[in-house]
Amino acid sequence: MKLVFCEYYERVADAFEREKQVQGWSRKKKQALIVGDTNLLHKLAECQNETHYTRWLASTPLSQQKNAP
Incomplete structure (x- = not known):
């Protein structure tokens, strides 16, 4: 096993x-x-999830939705 990340x-x-x-x-x-x-x-x-995506669509201007996933 190898340590790959550490926080203090x-x-x-x-x-x-x-x-x-x-x-x-x-x-x-x-x-x-x-x-x-x-x-x-x-x-x-x-x-x-789908609920998040539909809420995003409802609150985002069409100009920004063109770059949607």
Whole structure:
């Protein structure tokens, strides 16, 4: 096994909370964290279900929807 990412916290409770947060992430999101790709990390953090997408369409001007996924 090899250490690929490390964060330091002053309090054990903070480190434990962060560990539990990251454990719930997808493999792709964890890989983005490891390589430091914050743009991808934010994209993967977005809700991608149909409800989110329909709400986005309703609140986004047509000019921006052309670039929609």
